[in-house]
Amino acid sequence: xxxxxxxxxxxxxxxxxxxxxxxxxxxxxxxxxxxxxxxxxxxxxxxxxxxxxxxxxxxxxxxxxxxxxxxxxxxxxxxxxxxxxxxxxxxxxxxxxxxxxxxxxxxxxxxxxxxxxxxxxxxxxxxxxxxxxxxxxxxxxxxxxxxxxxxxxxxxxxxxxxxxxxxxxxxxxxxxxxxxxxxxxxxxxxxxxxxxxxxxxxxxxxxxxxxxxxxxxxxxxxxxxxxxxxxxxxxxxxxxxxxxxxxxxxxxxxxxxxxxxxxxxxxxxxxxxxxxxxxxxxxxxxxxxxxxxxxxxxxxxxxxxxxxxxxxx
Amino acid sequence: xxxxxxxxxxxxxxxxxxxxxxxxxxxxxxxxxxxxxxxxxxxxxxxxxxxxxxxxxxxxxxxxxxxxxxxxxxxxxxxxxxxxxxxxxxxxxxxxxxxxxxxxxxxxxxxxxxxxxxxxxxxxxxxxxxxxxxxxxxxxxxxxxxxxxxxxxxxxxxxxxxxxxxxxxxxxxxxxxxxxxxxxxxxxxxxxxxxxxxxxxxxxxxxxxxxxxxxxxxxxxxxxxxxxxxxxxxxxxxxxxxxxxxxxxxxxxxxxxxxxxxxxxxxxxxxxxxxxxxxxxxx
Numbered sequence: 001x002x003x004x005x006x007x008x009x010x011x012x013x014x015x016x017x018x019x020x021x022x023x024x025x026x027x028x029x030x031x032x033x034x035x036x037x038x039x040x041x042x043x044x045x046x047x048x049x050x051x052x053x054x055x056x057x058x059x060x061x062x063x064x065x066x067x068x069x070x071x072x073x074x075x076x077x078x079x080x081x082x083x084x085x086x087x088x089x090x091x092x093x094x095x096x097x098x099x100x101x102x103x104x105x106x107x108x109x110x111x112x113x114x115x116x117x118x119x120x121x122x123x124x125x126x127x128x129x130x131x132x133x134x135x136x137x138x139x140x141x142x143x144x145x146x147x148x149x150x151x152x153x154x155x156x157x158x159x160x161x162x163x164x165x166x167x168x169x170x171x172x173x174x175x176x177x178x179x180x181x182x183x184x185x186x187x188x189x190x191x192x193x194x195x196x197x198x199x200x201x202x203x204x205x206x207x208x209x210x211x212x213x214x215x216x217x218x219x220x221x222x223x224x225x226x227x228x229x230x231x232x233x234x235x236x237x238x239x240x241x242x243x244x245x246x247x248x249x250x251x252x253x254x255x256x257x258x259x260x261x262x263x264x265x266x267x268x269x270x271x272x273x274x275x276x277x278x279x280x281x282x283x284x285x286x287x288x289x290x291x292x293x294x295x296x297x298x299x300x301x302x303x304x305x306x307x308x309x310x311x312x313x
Numbered sequence: 314x315x316x317x318x319x320x321x322x323x324x325x326x327x328x329x330x331x332x333x334x335x336x337x338x339x340x341x342x343x344x345x346x347x348x349x350x351x352x353x354x355x356x357x358x359x360x361x362x363x364x365x366x367x368x369x370x371x372x373x374x375x376x377x378x379x380x381x382x383x384x385x386x387x388x389x390x391x392x393x394x395x396x397x398x399x400x401x402x403x404x405x406x407x408x409x410x411x412x413x414x415x416x417x418x419x420x421x422x423x424x425x426x427x428x429x430x431x432x433x434x435x436x437x438x439x440x441x442x443x444x445x446x447x448x449x450x451x452x453x454x455x456x457x458x459x460x461x462x463x464x465x466x467x468x469x470x471x472x473x474x475x476x477x478x479x480x481x482x483x484x485x486x487x488x489x490x491x492x493x494x495x496x497x498x499x500x501x502x503x504x505x506x507x508x509x510x511x512x513x514x515x516x517x518x519x520x521x522x523x524x525x526x527x528x529x530x531x532x533x534x535x536x537x538x539x540x541x542x543x544x545x546x547x548x549x550x551x552x553x554x555x556x557x558x559x560x561x562x563x564x565x566x567x568x569x570x571x572x573x574x575x576x577x578x579x580x581x582x583x584x585x586x587x588x589x590x591x592x593x594x595x596x
Binding site: 049055057102105106108109110112113114116117118120121124125240244247248251281283284286287288290291294295298 | 420423
């Protein structure tokens, strides 16, 4: 895609996002907020998966940490929501430092299994530490407070939508800039050929740990938005199923495109929404759709669309 | 003293079940280079089919004999119809494909059997408990310790299939060169590994009942086992199973709230010194 076409597409998207809340009914708007939050989450996974070639099977842990961090802060101290967002993201990032340090000792499949193991460990902690996390009941009644001290309330659905949309757009721009920076180029070099990268006299591991932590920060941000939006945080938000779904979103949308995973998350959740209104056993069908996508559409939706456009010129 | 023996036997019984699952996981990885996320679901499938076989025939030994091949055939068919098309892709695609298969199978079992757990009776011969020193120990668990330990050992050491498995796990390229039909071997190995998981499932059902979610529980443990022991190494799976079995059993007794944490702490400690597992080789 030419840069000009890309910019036009970006502006159109922002315009659509700006118009949607006036068009959609209330429950449709709340579904849209959900899609945007999980879009942000899937995008954060693409940073490590698509750009560095490290497949994390435990990304939900950081979403969950963000959710618990912001939920606890909002329940106990009622600060403005952005403070809770920052706290949630930082909590996720802080935990990602030791986990990333450990997990990046291994590569490939070992890395995937290690991240899964750590995520299940964190899930167990959330599940068992009843005094802090409420155990399996989770934390309910997380308030949507204000934008800043004495500022406008975010309890209004439109206001919260703007916050989420802004977070997504800003994060997307930030990640795009990151992937185009020298740091991002180094990540791609590691993905393409780690051995050569090392033989050029660079150490790959610091890059890997740093990008792992950055991805966790954005996943934590998504989780920190999720808690006040839904009003609760429970162990399910760190469960392995969510980690697997995040991988599915990235693959569905198109790995290594940043925008793709956002679209993938939306398509994935919409399919789930539609299927679950017809049958309670929708997992069979999402599973089957996913198997077919892996076999027939390896580039995902965005990758396939790009190839199609390139073929047409 | 008797308490120590009891704990030791518990650890061995758990290790035996874990070994049946993680050996298959390791085998598939060693030969197909695929991490089969659906492997735990085949374990669950074994437990549920064991429940059905018991309900139909009332014969535990029969179901122990019949169910694993059935699970193996289902696994082989799934490999033929999906996995075989994507062996050339990066490993993540195969992992994700098996994740999709796991979702389908798990939900199918839910549709067929409903959400409640299904109890399975141990055979009359193995019901009750035996006195060991001055405590009573459940016979069925003792059976697991002895049967799995001895059975697997004999299978690997004395049968032709065991020989091939060890050979391929050791050096799959060389085994290929010695005239194996690769696509067929892949299907057979995948099916055999699923059958092993199914066997673990049938055998575990009298101890744990058959329930939804038992697949993911066991696959995460099995991942820890192979990470500790090293993927693709049968001996590693055995060592890893013993370590995880011991960590979980003693952890559950001394620190019930943090048993899981112990397991991961052990894993972390081992990985600091051996990032590829005790018996694994650097990729």
